[in-house]
Amino acid sequence: MKLRRKTPLLPSNLLSVWRRKGTIQPRYAKSSMENLQVANKLIEAYKHCVGKKKKSLKKVEDTLEDEGYDYHLVRGLSLLLDRRSVFECSSQADPSAVRRKIFLATGKTGPTTTTEQRNTIIEKVATQLEISREELEDEMYADLESELILKDFKSISAQDLLEKYNLSLAQTLLFDSTELRFTVSGNWQKIFFKTKRLGLIYDVYKDNGVWVKIDGPASLFKLTRRYGTAIAKLLPTIVSSPKWTVEAKILWKFTNEIYTFKLESWKHNPLFGEKQAVEVYDSVVEENFSKRFTALSSGWQLKREPEPVIAGKYVLIPDFSFEREGAKLYMEVVGFWTTEYLMRKIEKLKKTEERMLIAVDETLACERLSKLDKQQSLNIIYYRNKIPLPPVLRYLEESYKEVRVKQAEFLKNLNVTFTESVIKFEEFAKRTGVSIEAVRTALTEKTPGNYTVLPDSLVRKDKLEQLKKKLDQQIAEKGKLAFTEAIKIAQTEQVDLTAAVQILGYKIVWHGINTENAEIIKAEE
Incomplete structure (x- = not known):
């Protein structure tokens, strides 16, 4: 009989938390020398106890607790190491059957009150089973946990053990959640596959990005334990994404209060370990397209499996997204298919409002699919063996032009009054959510009267006059002015001298190609 535990949760009595101002967090084990030392001692104990009884490990655990180490940590780490171990009952006979024979024999002779009477019964049963008395003593309780033999142990580093412990703490706390919501920067396909496989109830919505909300076990009337374990099992898939945020409402059963539990990749990755999911393409066609498109350096940023697109009550995870200065489009590759799959895909595509490029294997040319051509937000291209780049680029450029027109129109109608002395096009583009080129075009065509347009910014005229006076003063005092020194003076005024030199x-x-030897002089000289 072999035993290996799989549940990701720790018992609630090993969960230590702190609560403050409506928030709750587990007491994580940081990678301190003390914690690493505890982890190392336990790992070494498991290595050396292979072939020995589990009670030997319990002695090590008790010793560490007696030395003053936190019992939450010691027992939690031991439990995780148990899950990496194979324990086996060494008895050749069934221990429960052995005990039954002993109890039956005792029933016939009456209760034993002396050691001699006990030994007589043990000898009698041992004879019946054709084993020695010592073997019977060993086999009688060989199925108790403390008597199990450690047959195999899969080792782990101390750092990895602490990271798994921290993740298990977070998973255990989520067991009592009333709701969970999260957003990630990738790995969406695996997350939704896992979510559906675990039977979790979810909703998808937009709130400065795509968020997934899952009803927690504490909000349901049945299947609480199984559902809570399912949510806990989803967490490792979420945190394997490059960036992620998890927020949960926790019902703290000891006080019946609701607390907020928040996890963020920038803060908790060091505790959980940065184990990012490996990018795997669904087909050779997709991988080939990604490599060829990236090699073009087209100005578009290609992203594999971007955030989900909401299509009515459905969620669609496109194969790629294209981003460029405020413009964003998606591409779905339809390759291998069944009739049912194609019908589901068509229904989803009909309901999306996002701009979508659909690359279809030309062998799929059918009436139902061709009807999607009539939908304004969708554009279909056909391919054989590999996706052609020219029609993709044409579609992207046409879409980018349309986006720029809309951005320019938006900027024209934007009622804004500038007060800063220098307005950087890049910063203004980020604030308004449009491209730098759209900002440059709009502000060049409609320049505020008290500003001058430079290649990368607007500079107030009095600021340029102030800079000119400083430069004139330096030239008058020294007879000439080094270019590098002039740049430093301009930087104090937040002006790019190279861009403004002619206007000034x-x-x-x-004098050669070294900027250290260059000078600036008045243009008429």
Whole structure:
């Protein structure tokens, strides 16, 4: 008989938390020398106890607790190491059957009150089973946990053990959640596959990104334990994404209060370990397209399996997204298919409002699919063996032009009054959610009267006059001015001298290719 535990949860009595101002967090084990030392001692104990009884491990555990180490940590780490172990009952006979024979024999002779009477019964049963008295003593309780033999142990580093312990603490706390919501920067396909496989109830919505909300076990009337364990099992898949945020409402059963539990990748990755999911393409066609498109350096950022697209009551995870200066489009590759799969895909695509490029294996050309061409937000291209790049690029450029027109129209109608002395196009583009080029075009065509347009910014005219006076003063005092020194003066005014030098009425005189030897002089000289 072999035993290996699989549940990701720790018992609630090993969960230590702190609560403050409506928030709750487990007491994580940081990678301190003390915690690493405890982990190492336990790992070494398991290595050396292979072939020995489990009660030998319990002695090590008790010794560490007697030395003053936190019992939550010691027992929690031991439990995780148990799950990496195979324990086996060494008895050749069934221990429960052996005990039954002993109890039956005792029933015939009456209760034993002396050691001699006990030994007589043990000898009698041993003779019946054709084993020695010592063997019977060993086999009688060989199925008790303390008597199990450690047959195999899969070792682990102390750092990895602490990370698994921290993740298990978070999973255990989620067991009592009333709701869970999360957002990630990737790995969506695996997350939804896991969510559906675990039978979790979820909803998808947009709130500065795509979020998934899952009803927690404490909000349901049945299947609480199984459902809570399912939510706990989802957490490792979520945190294997590059970036992620998890928020949960926890019903603290000891006080019947609701607390907020929050996890963020930037803060908790060091505790859980950065174990990112490996990117795997669904087909050679997708992988080939990704490599060829990336090699183009087209200005578009290609992302594999981006955030989900909401299509009515459905969720669609596109194969790729294309992003460029405020413009964003998606691409779905339809390759191998069945009739049922194609019908589901068509229904989802009909309901999406996002701009979508659909690359279809030309062998799928059918009436139902061709009807999607009539939908304004969708565009279909056909391929054989590999996705052609020219039609993809044409579609992207056409879409980008449309986005730029919309952005320019938005900026024209934007009622804004500038007060800063320098307005960087890049910063303004980020604030308004449009492209830098759209900002440059709009502000060049409609420049505020008290500003001057530079290639990368707007600069207030009095700021340029102030800079010109400083430069003139330096030239008057020294007779000439080094280009590098002039740049430093301009930087104090937050002005790019290279872009403003002609407007200010200067020119750069080069003495070789080294900027250290260059000078600026007045343009008329």
